[in-house]
Amino acid sequence: MKKHIGDILKLSVSALLLMFGVLSGHVFSLSPVITFIAFAAAYTVAAFEVIAEALEGIKEGDVFNENFLMSIASIGAFIIGQRAEAVFVMLFFGVGELFEHIATDNSRRSIEAIARIRPDTARLWTETGYVTVAAQDVNIGDIISVDPGETIPLDGVVLEGSSSVDTSAVTGESLPVDVFIGDNVYSGCVNQSGAVKIRVTAEFKNSTASKILELVQNSANRKAKGERFITRFAGYYTPAVVILAVIVAVVPSIITKDISTWIYRALMFLVVSCPCALVVSVPLTYFAGIGRASKSGILIKGGDALDTLSRVKTVVFDKTGTLTKGDFSVVAIHPQKIDERTLLGLAAAAEYHSNHPISLSLKAAYGKLPGGIKAEEVKEIAGRGVSVKIGNRSVLVGNGRLMSESGIDFHECHQTGTIVHVAVDGEYYGHIVISDTLKNESKSAVSALKGMGIKTVMLTGDGERQALSIAEKLSLEEFYANLLPDGKVEKLERFLNNDGKVAFAGDGINDAPVLARADVGIAMGALGSDAAIEAADVVLMDDDPRKIGSAVRLSKKVQKTVWQNIAFSIGVKIVIMLLSVLGITNMWLASFADVGVLVIAVLNGIRVLFK
Numbered sequence: 001m002k003k004h005i006g007d008i009l010k011l012s013v014s015a016l017l018l019m020f021g022v023l024s025g026h027v028f029s030l031s032p033v034i035t036f037i038a039f040a041a042a043y044t045v046a047a048f049e050v051i052a053e054a055l056e057g058i059k060e061g062d063v064f065n066e067n068f069l070m071s072i073a074s075i076g077a078f079i080i081g082q083r084a085e086a087v088f089v090m091l092f093f094g095v096g097e098l099f100e101h102i103a104t105d106n107s108r109r110s111i112e113a114i115a116r117i118r119p120d121t122a123r124l125w126t127e128t129g130y131v132t133v134a135a136q137d138v139n140i141g142d143i144i145s146v147d148p149g150e151t152i153p154l155d156g157v158v159l160e161g162s163s164s165v166d167t168s169a170v171t172g173e174s175l176p177v178d179v180f181i182g183d184n185v186y187s188g189c190v191n192q193s194g195a196v197k198i199r200v201t202a203e204f205k206n207s208t209a210s211k212i213l214e215l216v217q218n219s220a221n222r223k224a225k226g227e228r229f230i231t232r233f234a235g236y237y238t239p240a241v242v243i244l245a246v247i248v249a250v251v252p253s254i255i256t257k258d259i260s261t262w263i264y265r266a267l268m269f270l271v272v273s274c275p276c277a278l279v280v281s282v283p284l285t286y287f288a289g290i291g292r293a294s295k296s297g298i299l300i301k302g303g304d305a306l307d308t309l310s311r312v313k314t315v316v317f318d319k320t321g322t323l324t325k326g327d328f329s330v331v332a333i334h335p336q337k338i339d340e341r342t343l344l345g346l347a348a349a350a351e352y353h354s355n356h357p358i359s360l361s362l363k364a365a366y367g368k369l370p371g372g373i374k375a376e377e378v379k380e381i382a383g384r385g386v387s388v389k390i391g392n393r394s395v396l397v398g399n400g401r402l403m404s405e406s407g408i409d410f411h412e413c414h415q416t417g418t419i420v421h422v423a424v425d426g427e428y429y430g431h432i433v434i435s436d437t438l439k440n441e442s443k444s445a446v447s448a449l450k451g452m453g454i455k456t457v458m459l460t461g462d463g464e465r466q467a468l469s470i471a472e473k474l475s476l477e478e479f480y481a482n483l484l485p486d487g488k489v490e491k492l493e494r495f496l497n498n499d500g501k502v503a504f505a506g507d508g509i510n511d512a513p514v515l516a517r518a519d520v521g522i523a524m525g526a527l528g529s530d531a532a533i534e535a536a537d538v539v540l541m542d543d544d545p546r547k548i549g550s551a552v553r554l555s556k557k558v559q560k561t562v563w564q565n566i567a568f569s570i571g572v573k574i575v576i577m578l579l580s581v582l583g584i585t586n587m588w589l590a591s592f593a594d595v596g597v598l599v600i601a602v603l604n605g606i607r608v609l610f611k
Contacts, residue, residue, distance in 0.1 A: 004098060007094070007097075007098050008098065010045055010046070010094070011046065011091060011094050011095060011098065013045050014042045014043075014045040014046035014087065014090075014091050014094070015042075015091060017038050017039075017041050017042035017045065017087075018038075018039070018042040018084065018087045018088065018091060020038045020042075021035050021038035021039040021042060021083070021084065021087070022084055024038055036083070039078075039083040039084065039086075039087055040083075042087045042091075043074070043078060043083070043086055043087045043090060046087060046090035046091045046093075046094055047071070047074060047090040050067050050070055050071055050090060050093065050094075051067075051071045051075075053067040054067035054068045054070075054071040069238070069241075069242070069270050069271070069273065069274045070089065070090065070093050070270075070271070070274060072242075072267075072270060073089060073267045073268075073270040073271045074086040074087075074089045074090050074267075074271075076263060076266075076267045076270075077089065077264070077267050077587055080260055080263055080264060080267075082264060082267075082587055085586070085587035085588055085591075086587075088587065088588055088591055089271055089587060089591040092591045092592060092594075092595040093274075093591070093595065095595060119135060119150075119151045119152075119153040119187075120134060120135055120136075120153075121133065121134060121135055121153065122134075122135045122138050122144045122153040122154060123144055123145045123146070124137075124138055124142055124143070124144055125142070125143040125144065125145065125197075130145055135153040135154060135204045136203075136204040136205070138153075138154055138200055138203075138204065139200070139203070140200055140201060140202065140203060141199065141200065142199075142200045143159065143197055143198065143199055143200070144156070144197070144198050144200060145195065145196070145197050145198075146191045146195070146196055146198060147191065147195050148163070148191055148192060148193055148194060148195060149190070149191070149192070150190070150191055151187075151188065151189070151190050151191070152165070152185050152186065152187050152188065152189050152190070152191060152198070153187055153204075153207075154187050154198070154200045154202065154203075154204060154207050155184070155185070155186050155187050155200070155201050155202040155206075155207050155208055156184075156185055156198035156199050156200045156201050156202075157182065157183070157184055157185070157198065157199050157201060158179055158180065158181050158182065158183050158185060158196050158197070158198055159181065159196075159197045159198060159199050160181065160196065160197040161181075161194050161195055161196035161197060162178070162179065162180045162181070162194055162196070163178075163179055163191050163192060163193045163194040163195075163196050164176040164177070164178050164179075164192045164193045164194075165177050165178075165179050165185060165189045165190065165191060165192060166189060166190040166192055167186070167189045167542070176192055179196070184201075185198060186207075186208040186209075187207040187208050187209040187210070188207075188208060188209035237273075237275060238273075238275060241269070241270065241273035241577075242270070244269065245266045245267075245269045245270045245273070246266070248262060248265055248266040248269055248581055249262050249263045249265075249266035249267075250262075261583070264587070265580055265581055265583055267587070268580035268585065268586070268587050268590040269577055269580045269581060271580075271587065271590045271591050271594055272573055272576045272577050272580055272590045272593065272594050273573060273577060274594055275569075277565070277569040277573075277594075277597045277598040277601045277602075278565070278566060278569050278570070278601075280598060280601070280602060281565045281569070281598070281601035281602050281604070281605045282562050282565060282566065282605075283303070284602060284605045284606065285558055285561050285562050285565065285604075285605035285606075285608055286302075286303035286306060286307075286558060286562070287303075288558075288605060288606050288608040288609045289303075289306055289554055289555070289557075289558035289608045290302070290303070290306065291609060292554060292608055292609050292610075293306075293551060293554055296547065296550065297540065297541040297542055297547070298538065298539075298540055298541070298547055298550065298551050298554075299538070299539040299540075299541065300537070300538050300551070300555075301536075301537050301538070301539075305520060305537035305538060306554075306555045306558055306559075307555070307559060308501050308519050308520050308537070309501075309503065309520050309537075309538065309551060309552055309555035310552070310555035310556045310558065310559040311500065311501045311559075312454060312500065312501045312502065312503045312519070312520060312552060313453075313454060313455060313498075313500025313501060313502070314454065314455040314456075314457060314495050314498070314500060314501075314502045314503070315449055315454055315455070315456055315457070315502075315503045315504075315505060315548060316457045316458070316459055316491075316492060316495060316502060316503070316504045316505070316514075316518070317456065317457065317458045317459070317476075317504075317505050317506075317545075318458075318459060318460065318488075318504075318505065318506035318507060318511050318514075318524075319436075319458055319459075319460035319462060319467070319470060320357065320436060320460070320462075320507070321357070321506075321507035321524065321543065322505050322506055322507055322524045322543075322545060323438065323439060323442045323446075323458065323470060323474065323545065324436040324437060324438055324439060324442070324470065325436060325437050325438070325439055326357050326436060326507070327357070327436065327437065328357045328358050328360070328361035328418070328434045328435065328436050329361050329364070329365070329434065329435065330344070330361055330362065330365035330432055330433070330434055331415070331417060331433050331434065331435045332413075332415055332417075332432070332433035333430070333432050333433075334411075334413065334430050334431050334432070334433070335429065335430040336411075336428060336429055336430040337427075337429060337430075338429055338430070341366075343422055343429055343430050343432065344362070344365060344366045344432060345366055345369065345373055346373075346390065346395055346397070346422050346424065346429065347362050347366075347397050347420055347422050347432055348362045348363045348365070348366035348369060349369055349373045349374065349375045349388070349390055349395075350375050350378075350386050350388045350390070350395050350397040350422075351363065351386065351397060352369065352374075352375055353375070353378060354380075354386070357436075358418055358420065358434055361434050362420070362432070362434070373390065374390070375388040375389070375390055375395075376388065376389045376390075377389040381398065381402060382484065383401075383461060383483075383484035383487075384398045384399055384401050384402035384405070385397050385398015385399055385402040385420075385421075386398060393424050393425055394424070394425055394426075395422070395423070395424050396408065396421075396422070396423040396424075397420060397421070397422050398420070398421060399418075399419065399420070399421065399463075400412065400419065400421060400463070401482070402421070403421050403423060403428070406423065406426075407426070408421070408423045408426065408427075408428050409428055410423070410428045410431070411428070411431070413431055413433060415433045416435070416465050416466050416469050417433045417434055417435035417436075417466055418433070418434045418435070418436070418462055418463070418466065419431050419432075419433060419434075419463065420432045420433075420434060438470065438473060438474070439543070439544075439545065441544050441545055441546045442474055442545055443473070443474055444546055445544075445545035445546040445548060445549060446474045446475065446476065446545075447475075448546065448549035449548065449549050449552070450475075452549070452552060452553070454552070455477050455478075456474075456476050456477055457476065457477060457478045457479065457480075457495065458470065458471055458474075458476050458478075458479040458480070459479075459480050459483055459487075459488045459491055459492070459514075460479070460480070460481055460483060461481075461482065461483050461484065461488075462481055462482075463481055463482060464481045464482065466481070467479050467480075467481035468481075486513075488511070488513075488514045489513055489514055489517050492504060492514055492517055492518060493517075496517075496518075496519065501519040501520065502518055502519050502520075503518055503519065503520040503521070503522055503538075503548070504517075504518035504520075504521055504522065505522040505523075505524055505545065505548055506521075506522075506523065506524065507523070507524055515536050520537045520538060521536040521537050521538070522536060522537070522538045522539075522540065522548060522551075523536035523538070523539045523540065524540050524543050524545065538551055554608070557608060558608055561604055561605060561607065561608055562605075564604060565601040565604055565605060568597070568600070568601065568604075569597055569601055572593070572597050573594075573597065576590060576593050576594075
């Protein structure tokens with residue numbers, strides 16, 4: 001509010017001068033010169049900035065804006081003797097502008113609060129001990145220390161210590177997360193309980209907090225359909241009302257010879273026609289929606305994504321890491337010709353350099369590999385598995401498709417889960433069963449979407465049996481299994497050709513092509529994921545699929561509010577413009593009605609913040 005004190009004082013002075021001018025002429029019967037000076041001073045104080053902006057607009061080629069309309073109308077009213085009305089028009093226009101700025105600042109603060117989650121300094125370990133340096137001067141691989149109560153300045157891995165971390169500023173999740181040695185931590189999260197040493201894994205500009213801040217700051221540049229409509233509408237509307245105002249002023253004046261009356265009505269017409277309620281309230285509503293979403297850990301890349309999300313009719317899910325926890329574990333080992341430990345060791349060695357969840361589960365189940373087991377000539381085969389050399393043996397580790405295409409006579413498994421087959425020198429050695437579990441929130445997330453009439457579909461690279469098990473548990477309408485990345489895109493194309501928009505929700509790392517192809521790409525659990533922020537339109541900063549439904553509901557509310565404001569503003573203006581032409585209203589009421597429409601539309605728009 002402090003930044004608006006100057007505007008408030010300016011309007012107060014103008015209002016006092018207006019009051020003095022009215023009283024001097026009608027109550028105190030002072031000299032007309034004093035009354036004129038009072039009105040002129042009141043008008044100058046209220047109108048100076050508006051007229052200056054109108055002249056600046058003319059200079060830049062933007063002639064027909066609200067400042068131009070208000071300037072022409074008020075100057076005309078002052079010239080024909082309606083001085084009090086001229087001041088009143090500018091005074092109320094200033095009040096409306098002030099109200100707009102306050103509302104916009106409130107919306108902006110809900111977004112810019114994100115900037116405060118990014119510390120500018122870090123405690124860096126050097127040969128002489130810890131020193132405080134600018135966070136942007138810290139390099140990848142450096143070691144920093146974060147004490148309890150401090151915000152983590154850079155993404156990294158815990159080297160020493162353990163703690164409880166508050167991630168609410170980043171993910172919107174209120175419950176703290178326990179972290180131990182080897183766990184990833186992210187900038188913007190608050191260290192709550194214990195001092196930790198962290199090895200930095202991302203530069204300041206690429207840290208999670210920096211990426212979130214950049215994403216939100218750029219979101220306003222992506223206009224929604226409603227905002228583009230207003231831009232196009234104003235381009236035709238404003239010149240049209242100026243032409244109509246000229247016609248109202250000239251044609252009846254020639255016919256009736258009553259020039260003053262019709263000029264006055266034309267000026268009222270201009271005051272009422274000002275499109276500021278639309279120009280202000282529609283972008284403000286989208287801005288408020290984006291701000292409201294960010295508070296919940298839902299980052300929406302601009303009004304166009306919010307607009308498209310409101311029209312989604314199908315949500316297509318990836319399985320691993322989206323509907324399931326992505327926390328794989330070995331549940332069964334079925335060797336052939338060798339023992340279980342040896343089979344598991346071959347698979348773990350082959351997947352040693354991969355960070356895929358399945359690879360991590362194999363390595364976790366086996367433990368530390370003996371020094372003699374080392375994979376060489378590693379060749380990843382997309383959507384199938386990996387081919388490596390271990391010693392002088394050729395080892396294939398992957399799914400049934402890899403075995404079939406390699407001519408290996410393998411055995412299917414009756415258990416539900418991801419089946420990892422192992423073959424050595426063309427001979428089948430057995431398979432390992434790895435299973436994932438559903439997220440606790442997945443069932444309610446799917447149920448909420450179906451409750452909104454949205455179709456739910458799952459695409460996965462897993463086998464038919466496992467995909468069927470997940471689909472039945474969640475009551476999904478459709479599912480497709482055994483899909484490679486290009487297969488997911490192909491299946492998505494089917495739904496894109498149907499009526500309604502299609503959203504795809506994936507983990508943001510392996511699903512970038514599908515996220516980019518969908519009408520709305522939703523990245524799940526995207527902490528620290530560059531691919532997610534680049535490819536997705538909506539980024540969920542934790543892995544809770546229920547937030548998809550929350551985002552859709554919010555987008556529908558924003559869309560409904562936008563069109564409420566459009567219909568209300570245009571409807572009221574048409575009525576009052578007709579009344580102005582017919583002489584049923586006056587400049588005071590016309591100005592009050594115009595500002596009233598602005599205030600109501602803005603209030604309706606910022607309701608989105610308090611969903």
